[in-house]
Amino acid sequence: MAKALLSLSFLIFLCFISGELVKIVHAQKTWCVAKPSSDQATLMANINYACSQVDCQILRKGCPCAYPDNLMNHASIAMNLYYQANGRNWWNCDFRKSGLIVVTDPSYGNCSYE
Numbered sequence: 001m002a003k004a005l006l007s008l009s010f011l012i013f014l015c016f017i018s019g020e021l022v023k024i025v026h027a028q029k030t031w032c033v034a035k036p037s038s039d040q041a042t043l044m045a046n047i048n049y050a051c052s053q054v055d056c057q058i059l060r061k062g063c064p065c066a067y068p069d070n071l072m073n074h075a076s077i078a079m080n081l082y083y084q085a086n087g088r089n090w091w092n093c094d095f096r097k098s099g100l101i102v103v104t105d106p107s108y109g110n111c112s113y114e
Contacts (some may be wrong), residue, residue, distance in 0.1 A: 016096045028103055031113050032093035033076040033082035035100045043075040046095045050078035064110035076106065079114070105108045 034043055050056065056078050058065045065077050079099055086092040093099035107113045 029105070030088055030101050030103055031100075031106055032080045032099050033102055033106055034072055034079055034095075035098050036072070038072070038075070038098040040071055042096070042098045043071040046075045046098060047071070047078045049095075050082035054078075054081045056081060058111075066110070077111070078112050080106070 034046065038046075047056075051059075057063065057075055058081070059074050060066060061069075065073075067073075079093065079095055083092045083099070083101075090101060093101050105113060
């Protein structure tokens with residue numbers, strides 16, 4: 001029993017250091033959204049950072065994800081675009097502890113999260 005536990009621990013360690021643990025544990029699709037407790041300044045900083053790294057045109061007025069037009073919605077979409085583009089690793093959704101990885105698709109209406 002101890003050998004099996006040691007082997008399993010070693011395997012998990014190897015997966016963790018290779019950055020694959022999240023993919024093994026969460027083989028299902030995941031998304032990154034803003035934590036509901038995030039303040040306005042943090043949400044704005046997250047939008048600015050994410051959109052400086054990925055294309056956020058989907059948030060422009062008239063696009064499907066522009067509404068509702070509020071910081072929580074826009075930050076969640078921008079953060080998810082960044083998260084998806086950078087490999088869906090937990091650290092790509094950290095955003096100074098203001099990101100939350102979810103397993104339920106947050107898409108709504110015609111706004112499809114990748």
